Amino acid sequence: MHILITGGTGFIGQHLIKQLDDHQLTIVTRSPGNAQKILGSQHQYLNNLGALTDLDRFDAVINLAGEPIAQRWSIANKQKICSSRWDLTARLSELFSQSSKPPSCFISASAIGIYGNGRQSVDEQTSLCSFSETGADEQFAHSVCARWEELAQSAEQYTRVSIIRIGLVLGSQGGALAKMLPAFKLGLGGKIASGSQGMSWIHIDDLTALIMYLLTSQQCQGIYNGTAPNPVDNLTFTKQLGKTLSRPTIFPAPEKILTLALGEMAQLLTEGQFVLPKRTQDSGFVYKYPHLGPALADILHH
Template sequence: MNILITGASGFVGSQLVKQLSPHHQLTLLTRSPENSAVKLGAAHHYLASLDSLANLDSFDAVINLAGEPIAGKRWSSDQKEAICQSRWQITHKISALINASDNPPHTFISASAVGFYGRQGEQYIDEEFKLTKESQGEFTHKVCAQWEQEAQYAVSDATRVCIVRIGLVLGAHGGALAKMLPAFKLGLGGPIASGQQGMSWIHQTDLIRLIEFMLNNEYCSGIYNGCAPTPVSNKAFTHAMGRALKRPACIPAPAFGLKLALGEMSTLLIDGQYTVPQKALADGFEFSYANIEDAFTEIFK
């Protein structure tokens, strides 16, 4: 297949490129094509913008992973706007290009996040979960809801759309773990706030496999929770990580300190969801790392 990938130089995107490149022709949209060519290889075609494209007739599939890191900076008004527009605008553009195509891509896979569900306490949530008005008012929901709507505009008889609400992606060389590891290796890790908030996680290998599964199976469409079938509490997560690293993980991070340090962005750490991938399981996807202990064992081997 000839596949267009946005956000190709990111933590997930770079792994996806490595997995797909032996079997497919890839066009990669990145902010810095020259730097990305050094990182990802010169064999791919690179784009700095979609503006040069009038349609997507030449592509069989599009995988959209682009977006300003949601935890990269404190959530000022400007940063919130950057988080939103970096997702909404490119997804809107892709849908418009698909709709302008005479021979559109047969598959459009677009990222979203479990933040769509907002804070939901300790109940388990699948793709059919109905949100309250309170949850719909949260920033993370607003970001994801519009992001997903922009992707859904591409749905037609010729193009199927899969939206992946991604959880915490676990890998040793990027993402959230890269930021957590230094403290844990020093024995300074521990639960955050109450420690009871849900952490919907997925091993990096399973996320890449899930995206490839959607790409290769034409019956896949609609909303998928991109997380392992066994979400855990923050307390269980930190203890499992400590055991895998053979380090203590008992120093708590109080909620008030995080709120002072991070402002509204602290909700990403203090609140959470117990999200399950019912749609992926129903469609026949099998997770290689279904529990947190196995995931950490592989990552820290």
Template sequence: MKILLTGATGFVGSALVTLLAPQHELMIVSRDPSKARQKLGHEHQYLASLDQLHHLNEIDAVINLAGEPIVAKRWSENQKQKICYSRWDITEKLSELIAASTTPPHTFLSASAVGYYGRQSQLAIDEQGIPHPEFSHEVCRVWEEKALAVADKTRVCIFRIGIVLAAHGGALAKMLPAFKFGLGGPISDGQQGMSWIHLQDLLRLLQFLLSHDECRGIYNATAPHPVSNAEFSKALGKALHRPSCLPAPAFALKVALGEMAELLTEGQYVLPKHALADGFEFRFNQIDEAMTDLFQR
């Protein structure tokens, strides 16, 4: 299968390249093809921009992971625009290329995030959950609309990603230094939901969506058992054999991070109802078994 992939040099994207490369031909879009080639290998085709393409007639599937990291910098108005348009523009361009194709790709997998739902207090929600209107929801809402615009031309699957767990990258890698020194703990009261997924399960889910023609629509890319922030902190401390009882006060986070602190002090308990209904089986269902796999091999 010939696959067009955006966001390939990111944390999830680079792991996906490793998974797909043995069986598929990859065309990778990167702003710096030479740097991407050094990281991902010389056997793939590289493009500096989608503007080099006029259609996707010879592409079998598109996987869209591109976007400015949402926690890279404090949310100034300029940074908010980067977060939005780094996702919206490339997704819109992909949809335009699919629409312009006489033999379009049969599958379009496009990322989103559980931030679509906004803050949900203690409510457990699936793909039918009613979102709370805020910045994270608006980013994801428009992002998804731009991909779903070509649902009449190709099979579109939107995967709303939770907190991706891996020892070498993502949100967990940012938490590790404090926890390894015994300085980790819950954020605020620790009751906010943390909808997580082991990196290997996320990759397996994307492979599942890619290969099952009956799959389409919205999928929560989260493990079946979301936990509170306090439970998450306890599981991480246990896996590292470190205490995890020092709380991070909400006001201090708001001073340090501004509006972005809401990603940490608010949350969601998100359930992957659609993936389970379609027959996908998670290898890591519980937070303790996921942490054990990552840190006690």
């Protein structure tokens, strides 16, 4: 297959590209020279989508691009977070419409932030309208994802579109876990805020396997949660991480201090969701790491 990929130099993209070794890849990246050093010279590189007038030469498109959301949400940063997702996705959907022989599938990332924050479990069938009662429609993460998905779905009349709402991705080489490890290894970790907020996680291997599964499963289209089937609260996550590292977890991070340090973005840490991948499992996808303990053991003891 000839696959067009955006976001290839990110944590998920790098991991996925290793699994796609036997395919021909064209990677869209702002700095092709740097990307070539990270990903290898065997791939083709484009520094923007402006060079393309259609997608006729590709068999599939995987869209993972987006400025990291875990940064202070200043007005300028919010703008970057939105435009890095929306502009690229809009352009890809436009290129699908301009293709006489469009790629057979479009896999586009989203995030579980679309569900807003809440204590009850949610899955792909949960009505997003119900979150307006909690004020979630005012939440930045929700509005970023809602528009991102809408732009991807506008390609549905031309191709099979699968959208993955990605949770907290666990791996040793990047993502949230890599940021947490230094403190936890020193025994300075602890629960965040109340510790009761949901953490809907997924092992990086399961996420890349899910992308591969959606790539090749012709019957799969629509929304899929990219989370493990057993989300936990933050206190449980904290204790399990400490146990796996054989370290105490007695230094909590109070909500007030996080809000002072991080501003509005602190809500990504202090609030959360319990997201179940019901439709993902119903589609036939099988998780290698459905439980947190074995997932962390695999990541940290390899």
